Amino acid sequence: MQPTHQAPLAHHGANPPSIAGTAVAPPGPPVAPPNPALQARWQRVMDCVALREPDRMPTGLFMMFWPAKYGGISCRQQMYDQDKLCELTVQITRELDPDLCTPTPLITGFGNLLDATGYRQIEWPGHGVPDDRPFQYLDREYMTADEYDEFLFDPTGFYYAKYLPRVAAAFEGSQAIASVAGASYFDVIYNSAAFANPALQASMARLNTAGQEAGRLFACAGRLMGQLAGMGYPSGVGGFAIGPYDNLGDYFRGATAMMKDLYRHPDKVLAAMEKMKTLTLRRLAMQKPMLSSPLIFIPVHWAPDAFMSQKQFERFWWPTFRELLLGIIDMDLIPMPLWEADCTKRLETIRDVPPGKCIYWFERTDMVRAREVLGDVVALRGGMHPSVMTMGTPDDVDAAVRHLVDNVYAKGGRLILDTAFGIPDEAPVENVRAMYRAARRYAS
Numbered sequence: 001m002q003p004t005h006q007a008p009l010a011h012h013g014a015n016p017p018s019i020a021g022t023a024v025a026p027p028g029p030p031v032a033p034p035n036p037a038l039q040a041r042w043q044r045v046m047d048c049v050a051l052r053e054p055d056r057m058p059t060g061l062f063m064m065f066w067p068a069k070y071g072g073i074s075c076r077q078q079m080y081d082q083d084k085l086c087e088l089t090v091q092i093t094r095e096l097d098p099d100l101c102t103p104t105p106l107i108t109g110f111g112n113l114l115d116a117t118g119y120r121q122i123e124w125p126g127h128g129v130p131d132d133r134p135f136q137y138l139d140r141e142y143m144t145a146d147e148y149d150e151f152l153f154d155p156t157g158f159y160y161a162k163y164l165p166r167v168a169a170a171f172e173g174s175q176a177i178a179s180v181a182g183a184s185y186f187d188v189i190y191n192s193a194a195f196a197n198p199a200l201q202a203s204m205a206r207l208n209t210a211g212q213e214a215g216r217l218f219a220c221a222g223r224l225m226g227q228l229a230g231m232g233y234p235s236g237v238g239g240f241a242i243g244p245y246d247n248l249g250d251y252f253r254g255a256t257a258m259m260k261d262l263y264r265h266p267d268k269v270l271a272a273m274e275k276m277k278t279l280t281l282r283r284l285a286m287q288k289p290m291l292s293s294p295l296i297f298i299p300v301h302w303a304p305d306a307f308m309s310q311k312q313f314e315r316f317w318w319p320t321f322r323e324l325l326l327g328i329i330d331m332d333l334i335p336m337p338l339w340e341a342d343c344t345k346r347l348e349t350i351r352d353v354p355p356g357k358c359i360y361w362f363e364r365t366d367m368v369r370a371r372e373v374l375g376d377v378v379a380l381r382g383g384m385h386p387s388v389m390t391m392g393t394p395d396d397v398d399a400a401v402r403h404l405v406d407n408v409y410a411k412g413g414r415l416i417l418d419t420a421f422g423i424p425d426e427a428p429v430e431n432v433r434a435m436y437r438a439a440r441r442y443a444s
Contacts (some may be wrong), residue, residue: 037232041099048379048414049334051356057409057443060236060381060418061098064108065134065425074132076125079111086224093233096436100236101228105221113217116210118169134425142166143252148268152275157181170210173203225292238293241280244273244320246301262316273320281327294333304341318349329357336361347373363420371413381416389419389427394434401438409443
């Protein structure tokens with residue numbers, strides 16, 4: 001079964017994090033029919049999405065490296081010991097009792113796959129950072145300013161010839177097949193010579209090993225999500241996508257170069273974002289049958305108030321992002337952007353979406369103002385400021401939940417209570433427990 005807006009939640013597999021579009025796990029093993037608790041939790045969330053009043057305020061649970069804090073293990077062990085990570089995820093979910101759970105192996109449990117691919121866009125425990133620290137992204141230029149035209153003309157060829165070998169060692173040698181487009185008649189079979197290239201053969205052998213490792217990761221996540229669904233907990237993430245500006249700025253041009261491009265190559269930036277949007281929607285359409293949930297998680301990095309002017313936001317950032325949201329909605333999926341940092345000044349602009357079709361997840365945005373501007377358009381998620389969760393006391397956390405209940409949920413905001421970008425890695429366990437206790441106390 002595949003969930004939609006109208007259907008009860010089904011659960012199969014889960015989806016790994018991806019930086020360019022979405023990456024999806026194969027369906028997991030068959031499981032028993034969803035139990036009433038799972039259906040009740042899912043209905044609670046879907047009522048919020050549809051702007052209906054739920055039976056009580058739902059809660060979400062999203063975790064990066066907080067399971068390591070909870071379980072007293074290192075970040076390195078969390079990334080490499082999938083069995084331990086799954087064990088901790090079940091224990092945490094059972095204790096906190098949220099309405100949405102997390103496919104944790106596909107969020108952080110992919111250390112072996114990073115090794116297998118020779119991945120180059122992050123440093124992770126044992127590979128550039130200490131064992132007790134989370135992975136860190138390396139902001140660099142993975143596409144140069146003079147390569148826009150090459151990307152726009154033939155993005156697939158550009159991926160094989162330039163981009164993939166730059167971001168993962170396993171793709172070194174893929175240049176041999178980058179020029180196959182354009183072949184016809186006998187030239188099609190002549191191009192088979194490329195596959196005898198020793199560099200390509202070495203690349204294919206390494207990718208075969210990586211593919212097997214990815215299969216083991218997906219199978220692990222499928223078993224975990226099946227177990228959690230059997231316990232009554234639906235997945236809070238079904239698929240992943242990246243907005244066009246963030247995709248190009250984060251993972252191709254780099255933050256600094258991208259900002260310069262707004263002035264030096266504005267037309268190429270706009271054309272590349274249009275291409276990124278199209279490629280992302282195409283990938284989602286292909287992967288939709290394998291999604292474990294209709295919730296499409298979209299981390300938003302470069303929309304905050306302090307990053308660019310409102311004029312730049314309305315020209316460069318918002319139009320293709322809005323089209324991405326509409327394309328996802330047209331697939332009968334639910335876009336769930338996570339608006340990082342403070343986006344309070346963007347609220348009037350980003351309300352221009354069909355009512356009852358999205359979840360807007362906010363990290364530091366004023367949630368009362370978000371309810372005032374967006375309450376009749378989208379469900380809200382988040383609200384718990386990371387500083388309160390990390391530096392406050394359990395009483396501070398309790399008061400913050402009470403504030404959100406009284407000023408957002410009780411005043412008609414369809415709020416899914418959650419932390420900012422997941423539970424902060426450093427958040428004391430007692431603070432997290434206090435948050436979920438307060439949610440049950442004040443919003444039942």
